[in-house]
Amino acid sequence: MPITPLARLVSDKQTVVALDRATAIAQARGIQVLNDSTEVGRIVQQYPQLLPYQNDNSSLSTVAPSYIWDSITTTPQIRFFALGTTGFVLAAGNQLLVDLKVFCDNAHDVQIDIFDVTVGDLFTTITPAGNLTDGNLDPNTGVTDDIPYNWLNILYYTNTSIAVPDSRDGDTFQAVLSFQAVNYNISPPGTPNPAALAFVADIWMAS
Numbered sequence: 001m002p003i004t005p006l007a008r009l010v011s012d013k014q015t016v017v018a019l020d021r022a023t024a025i026a027q028a029r030g031i032q033v034l035n036d037s038t039e040v041g042r043i044v045q046q047y048p049q050l051l052p053y054q055n056d057n058s059s060l061s062t063v064a065p066s067y068i069w070d071s072i073t074t075t076p077q078i079r080f081f082a083l084g085t086t087g088f089v090l091a092a093g094n095q096l097l098v099d100l101k102v103f104c105d106n107a108h109d110v111q112i113d114i115f116d117v118t119v120g121d122l123f124t125t126i127t128p129a130g131n132l133t134d135g136n137l138d139p140n141t142g143v144t145d146d147i148p149y150n151w152l153n154i155l156y157y158t159n160t161s162i163a164v165p166d167s168r169d170g171d172t173f174q175a176v177l178s179f180q181a182v183n184y185n186i187s188p189p190g191t192p193n194p195a196a197l198a199f200v201a202d203i204w205m206a207s
Contacts, residue, residue: 001206001207004205004206008061008200009084009085009177010061010063010064010199010201011065011197011198012039012066013039013066013068015081015083016036016081017035017037019080021111021180023080028178029176038070040069046152047151048151048154050103050199067196069195069196076139076182076185078139078182079180080178080180081178081181083176084174085203087117087173088174089170091169091207092166093207094205096160096204097204098112099204100199103151103155103196103197104135104182104196105197106184106195108133108179109131109137109180110132110177110178110179111127112175112176113126113175113176114175115175116171117173123161131180134153135182139183142185142186175203177201179197183195
């Protein structure tokens with residue numbers, strides 16, 4: 001089964017941010033006006049980094065992911081982020097393979113959707129019902145309840161989509177990653193409490 005690289009998605013200021021997932025996805029699909037995220041940098045030096053090898057010889061981009069968040073960080077806080085590929089044509093029998101790696105301070109979930117741009121509908125969701133989840137998504141969780149700290153981890157996930165049916169042969173598709181990211185509560189109010197999300201996803205076509 002031949003495998004062809006299609007795209008590498010990395011977190012950067014082109015990742016959109018919204019107050020709910022539906023809006024974030026609509027922005028990533030170009031349906032609504034974009035509200036770009038903010039590159040916040042490696043605020044905490046203990047944050048793990050997602051980096052390419054210096055001698056990476058693949059055909060995909062070697063730009064490192066940025067740490068991103070909304071333009072304002074508060075506590076507690078929930079934001080939704082999304083980033084989509086450009087459109088690509090798939091033939092009947094083709095499948096998509098997605099390989100994802102994620103860092104988040106404090107907790108997150110992720111949903112990977114494949115949209116049929118030609119038809120204008122959701123073709124399939126690769127991630128499980130309820131989404132992939134890491135950490136307690138209640139923003140009122142206290143930072144001191146999150147020990148060892150969730151942000152010390154990098155999460156990874158790989159899966160393939162269902163095959164394109166004959167009825168969608170030659171259609172244009174788009175993959176969209178969407179995240180719910182949570183910054184936990186901290187006491188006393190005003191205590192520094194940074195938040196950040198970083199990710200990289202490789203999208204491949206299996207034919």
